[in-house]
Amino acid sequence: MKIFAERILLADGWKSKQTLTVENGIIKAITCGKEINAECVGTVIPGMVNCHSHAFQRAFAGFSEQGSEGQDSFWTWRNVMYQFLATLTPEDAKIIATQLYIEMLKSGYTRVAEFHYLHHDIDGSHYESLATMAEAIFAASEQSGIGLTLLPVLYQYSGFGQLSPNDGQKRFINHIDTFNTLVSDCYQLTQKFSNTNIGIAPHSLRAVDKASLNSAVEHVRSLDSKAPIHIHIAEQQKEVDDCLTHYHQRPVQWLLNNCKLDQHWCLIHATHINAQECSDIIVSKAIAGICPTTEANLGDGVFPTTEFLAEGGTVAIGSDSHISVNPVEELRWLEYAQRLVKQQRALLATSQQPSVGQYLWTHTAKYGAQSTNSNTGELAVGKQADLIVLDESKLAMFAAKDKHVLDSLIFATQNNVIKDVMVNGKWCILDGQHPFEQEANEAFTELLNRVS
Known part of the structure; x- marks a missing residue:
């Protein structure tokens, strides 16, 4: 799998136009520019x-x-x-x-x-x-x-x-x-x-x-x-x-x-x-x-x-x-x-x-x-591919230059601006949704009605 990020917060700071190659859940390479067949995303930060x-x-x-x-x-x-x-x-x-x-x-x-x-x-x-x-x-x-x-x-x-x-x-x-x-x-x-x-x-x-x-x-x-x-x-x-x-x-x-x-x-x-x-x-x-x-x-x-x-x-x-x-x-x-x-x-x-x-x-x-003794927490070669893609349309409503992105995320946003989430090289959240979300919500609601 290849992911092309317009900008990404790597372990050594913000970079633009980077392609991540992910194999078996691990980031195997990070290269400048868009590689063939890479999936395009916007702003990426570590999970x-x-x-x-x-x-x-x-x-x-x-x-x-x-x-x-x-x-x-x-x-x-x-x-x-x-x-x-x-x-x-x-x-x-x-x-x-x-x-x-x-x-x-x-x-x-x-x-x-x-x-x-x-x-x-x-x-x-x-x-x-x-x-x-x-x-x-x-x-x-x-x-x-x-x-x-x-x-x-x-x-x-x-x-x-x-x-x-x-x-x-x-x-x-x-x-x-x-x-x-x-x-x-x-x-x-x-x-x-x-x-x-x-x-x-x-x-x-x-x-x-x-x-x-x-x-x-x-x-x-x-x-x-x-x-x-x-x-x-x-x-x-x-x-x-x-x-x-x-x-x-x-x-x-x-x-x-x-x-x-x-x-x-x-x-x-x-x-x-x-x-x-x-x-x-x-x-x-x-x-x-x-x-x-x-x-x-x-x-x-x-x-x-x-x-x-x-x-x-x-x-x-x-x-x-x-x-x-x-x-x-x-x-x-x-x-x-x-x-x-x-x-x-x-x-x-x-x-x-x-x-x-x-x-x-x-x-x-x-x-x-x-x-947690886990190979996560940063985006770098050899690290597990646990990453977040932010919603560009929502980010655009706040100070959005690299040096301001996470300040805006933490101190200015009131609604969730997370669009996609990858864990161990697999997409768990796409467009803000989880594939089992409705099923989980229904089971949880029934439980609350039973125990309350």
């Missing part, structure tokens, strides 16, 4: 990686916005979530994930890291196959076409001090030996489903113990030495306070002192960190996974993105609870939160790349790919 997703939560977006006289918080939201997931079957999980992943593709995500903790049957008993729920997620990724990094979640306790799980958590809980077996089973599924890989996700320091955490890391790294490891780490101030009470250390501080982090670790919601933790994360080369719309929706707080990036830190973005499924909105609010805190403008850029939009898109795509 975005979603570093943090809980697929089932897409189905209760909007169900948890009822106020409670100023007493609502992350913790009350969590109770609503527990009630919702209590009835979901494997087929329900597939329906929700398929709908979600199609929405992701249409908005520009080409790969997702699925932080998957809905493991067991409704009563908490194990399915005959430990990976039954996981296989539903794999099947959804296959039907939608999105790339998948599955992160089975290790969840053992309800709080620091190895507190017994509550009833709402019964579908999540695994002993470490069972969990490692589940990870092995999921690893086998990656041989069956293309464009997939696995890592693990110790849920949080409050939900796992040190010995099990180390065992899980050792096991998954025996399967894949670069397997991604993601963890919720400091989302809420209460979590930090409880960790200080139990471990006499802050969560990030404890993690850095007790685990060997590397560039394939991703610290999700490292929201409440101090200056020393900020510097130490950077030294460890771990990536900060930021989910601006969910963190705003849950009232989590604001990650110190300006300082973190200025010191050489790396970040990726995720849609988490899917109150929004739109990388443009995530990046817009990543910058806007800093503007509100600092009372300044255009903060997340560099002297080398003064365009905030271009810096944020290229940085988070690249490090999102690193957080």
